[in-house]
Amino acid sequence: xxxxxxxxxxxxxxRDKQLIFWxxxxxxxxxxxxxxxxxxxxxxxxxxxxxxxxxxxxxYENDHGxxxxxxxxxxxxxxxxxxxxKADEVKADELLKNNKISGYIYLNPEVNLVVKSSGLxxxxxxxxxxxYKESKNNILSITKANPSAGIEGILKDLHVNRxxxxxxxxxxxxxxxSLSYFYSLIALACLYGGFLGLKEITDIQADxxxxxxxxxxxxxxxxxxxxxxxxxxxxxxxxxxxxxxxxLSFVLRVDFGNQLPYILLLSFVGGAxxxxxxxxxxxxxxxxxxxxxxxxxxxxxISCSLAGMYYAGTKYxxxxxxxxxxxINPATLITDGLYTLYYYNTYERYFLNVAILTxxxxxxCLITYLIIRRQKYASL
Amino acid sequence: MIVKVNNLVKRYNELLALxxxxxxxxxxxIFGLLGPNGSGKSTSINCILSLLKYDKGEIQVFGKPMSPxxxxxxxxxxxxxxxxxxFEELTVYENINYFCGLYIEDKDRRKALVExxxxxxxxxDFRKFYPKKLSGGLLRRLNIACGIAHKPKLIxxxxxxxAVDPQSRxxxxxGIKKLNEQGATVIYTTHYMEEAEQLCxxxxxxxxxxxxxxxxxxxxxxxxxxxxxxxxxxxxLVPEALEELRKLPTVDKAEYRENILVVRSKKGKDSLxxxxxxxxxxxxxxxxxxxxxxxxxxxxLEITGKELxx
Numbered sequence: 088x089x090x091x092x093x094x095x096x097x098x099x100x101x102r103d104k105q106l107i108f109w110x111x112x113x114x115x116x117x118x119x120x121x122x123x124x125x126x127x128x129x130x131x132x133x134x135x136x137x138x139x140x141x142x143x144x145x146x147y148e149n150d151h152g153x154x155x156x157x158x159x160x161x162x163x164x165x166x167x168x169x170x171x172x173k174a175d176e177v178k179a180d181e182l183l184k185n186n187k188i189s190g191y192i193y194l195n196p197e198v199n200l201v202v203k204s205s206g207l208x209x210x211x212x213x214x215x216x217x218x219y220k221e222s223k224n225n226i227l228s229i230t231k232a233n234p235s236a237g238i239e240g241i242l243k244d245l246h247v248n249r250x251x252x253x254x255x256x257x258x259x260x261x262x263x264x265s266l267s268y269f270y271s272l273i274a275l276a277c278l279y280g281g282f283l284g285l286k287e288i289t290d291i292q293a294d295x296x297x298x299x300x301x302x303x304x305x306x307x308x309x310x311x312x313x314x315x316x317x318x319x320x321x322x323x324x325x326x327x328x329x330x331x332x333x334x335l336s337f338v339l340r341v342d343f344g345n346q347l348p349y350i351l352l353l354s355f356v357g358g359a360x361x362x363x364x365x366x367x368x369x370x371x372x373x374x375x376x377x378x379x380x381x382x383x384x385x386x387x388x389i390s391c392s393l394a395g396m397y398y399a400g401t402k403y404x405x406x407x408x409x410x411x412x413x414x415i416n417p418a419t420l421i422t423d424g425l426y427t428l429y430y431y432n433t434y435e436r437y438f439l440n441v442a443i444l445t446x447x448x449x450x451x452c453l454i455t456y457l458i459i460r461r462q463k464y465a466s467l
Numbered sequence: 468m469i470v471k472v473n474n475l476v477k478r479y480n481e482l483l484a485l486x487x488x489x490x491x492x493x494x495x496x497i498f499g500l501l502g503p504n505g506s507g508k509s510t511s512i513n514c515i516l517s518l519l520k521y522d523k524g525e526i527q528v529f530g531k532p533m534s535p536x537x538x539x540x541x542x543x544x545x546x547x548x549x550x551x552x553x554f555e556e557l558t559v560y561e562n563i564n565y566f567c568g569l570y571i572e573d574k575d576r577r578k579a580l581v582e583x584x585x586x587x588x589x590x591x592d593f594r595k596f597y598p599k600k601l602s603g604g605l606l607r608r609l610n611i612a613c614g615i616a617h618k619p620k621l622i623x624x625x626x627x628x629x630a631v632d633p634q635s636r637x638x639x640x641x642g643i644k645k646l647n648e649q650g651a652t653v654i655y656t657t658h659y660m661e662e663a664e665q666l667c668x669x670x671x672x673x674x675x676x677x678x679x680x681x682x683x684x685x686x687x688x689x690x691x692x693x694x695x696x697x698x699x700x701x702x703x704l705v706p707e708a709l710e711e712l713r714k715l716p717t718v719d720k721a722e723y724r725e726n727i728l729v730v731r732s733k734k735g736k737d738s739l740x741x742x743x744x745x746x747x748x749x750x751x752x753x754x755x756x757x758x759x760x761x762x763x764x765x766x767x768l769e770i771t772g773k774e775l776x777x
Contacts, residue, residue: 088568088569095568099554293518297552301548302569305566306542306569307538308538
């Protein structure tokens with residue numbers, strides 16, 4: 088009996104085009120739109136070499152050390168800091184005036200910086216020049232005090248930057264602000280599993296559909312019908328989440344780090360929560376299927392917006408102002424679980440989220456079953 | 468008794484849908500529930516099937532009390548709903564197989580039964596079709612196949628021919644006869660008196676949630692005083708002549724509207740001859756004239772004062 092009902096339910100779910108659209112195609116479309124929208128945000132975070140000019144006067148040409156340093160930091164490659172052009176003072180002034188460069192350097196013989204305004208680029212140029220001056224003075228001081236010191240050794244040591252703190256990246260992922268939006272999207276896809284749950288109840292609740300009335304006439308316990316249907320929905324939902332994660336990872340190149348088993352576990356539990364919400368809405372609300380779908384979409388979107396799908400800051404505002412809401416909002420729990428995996432090196436918070444989602448799913452399923460069990464209907 | 472219903476009362480808020488409704492269906496018969504729309508036919512069926520809460524009364528099926536958990540009873544019941552109750556996502560074969568599989572676990576037996584049901588409703592050429600590709604008549608046949616594939620001892624059909632073309636309707640009625648001949652007891656609800664007359668061994672006429680008459684079609688017709696209905700096309704019937712006609716001893720009721728005279732005569736009298744004589748003696752010109760025996764509609768009309776299709 089299990090196989091008969093289970094596999095038929097799978098067929099019914101997979102062949103329902105509207106259902107597949109909302110639970111799979113829609114999140115994929117949304118993910119693609121997110122990727123297109125957030126591409127610029129990510130690009131904004133990438134460092135671009137700063138346009139500067141150096142006044143090519145007698146002092147500059149004679150200062151071998153400074154020339155070599157500038158050449159080194161302007162060479163193409165990983166450490167490129169500046170896009171440098173050499174110009175006379177008039178030309179450099181003109182470039183600065185026309186915003187073609189962030190500033191220009193001239194030597195007299197001291198190293199000087201000319202800028203038009205203050206900003207990040209100007210600060211970087213100034214910091215670089217201050218660092219250069221400090222290093223130059225250090226070398227001069229050392230060689231003056233100890234002429235026998237090897238200049239090459241000192242120069243070599245100058246390139247060694249010793250860090251006294253180090254980064255811990257348990258997931259191996261690079262920081263990316265757009266990730267929180269994709270986490271919310273995964274949460275939305277999980278909650279849209281509610282469509283599957285809604286359909287399962289519609290197909291076994293006699294007052295919701297005629298086919299369900301016929302199913303109710305069969306000599307099969309309602310608990311069995313409910314459980315087998317939910318299992319089928321869970322399988323389909325998990326498969327859909329796998330497809331979405333695959334699309335995000337391999338097609339859109341969203342970096343989720345290296346915590347795949349944990350992401351899958353969270354998606355599975357999140358999907359179960361979504362399905363159970365759908366079953367509960369379907370059982371509780373004695374209205375037409377269209378109204379139920381509308382309510383489910385509204386609940387999912389509110390849940391996801393509170394988890395930061397439309398504005399990442401919402402999640403933190405809710406956590407601060409209404410922490411209880413954050414603990415019972417499935418979308419927040421899923422989003423937070425993924426966030427935790429990505430940024431933290433402990434699993435405590437992750438497993439707390441998984442546990443709460445599991446408990447919520449069980450509660451929603453119990454409520455559903457208590458409503459639908461042994462029910463006769465006031466009207467059909 | 469296959470089905471026994473005692474004093475069933477069902478209310479929808481203020482509306483009394485079943486008013487101390489009683490019913491007894493014997494083994495092997497085709498039992499008709501005849502009544503106009505809203506008379507309580509579907510409500511009584513849904514109560515019998517334990518799909519609907521009722522306020523008062525007792526229902527027994529196969530001699531046992533019926534309840535939502537009465538799986539030993541349910542396994543021998545087949546239901547054909549008024550509306551088509553199939554899965555849009557499953558093909559004809561898959562639909563019948565799914566519903567049959569809820570009753571029959573053995574795969575080989577189920578396969579044979581599904582094939583038999585497909586053959587029975589003549590859907591062999593459509594087995595791989597999805598319901599939305601089927602015409603109304605074919606859908607009805609699929610609906611029936613889903614209800615009867617597991618070979619139930621009791622088949623309940625709730626207006627299965629609504630919105631069905633005449634050819635499909637005849638096929639359905641012939642099929643139901645065949646199922647009955649194969650040993651199934653059938654409860655058939657309809658508001659088409661012709662169907663009830665053609666198909667049912669016994670008929671309960673219900674109105675406003677009550678059984679107003681019960682018996683074979685002959686017994687039901689015997690309950691009323693009208694013997695014959697005579698319809699005459701008349702062109703010059705003056706009111707005085709109509710009044711005189713009404714006074715004839717054989718006439719129970721006479722109405723004249725738009726050149727049509729309808730005379731309902733009393734049982735056992737030679738009305739037609741008497742009316743012909745009256746026409747000739749009063750020099751009343753008439754066109755077509757025909758006589759009909761009383762129908763179940765007349766039974767319903769006499770008992771309730773309204774037509775079945777009102």
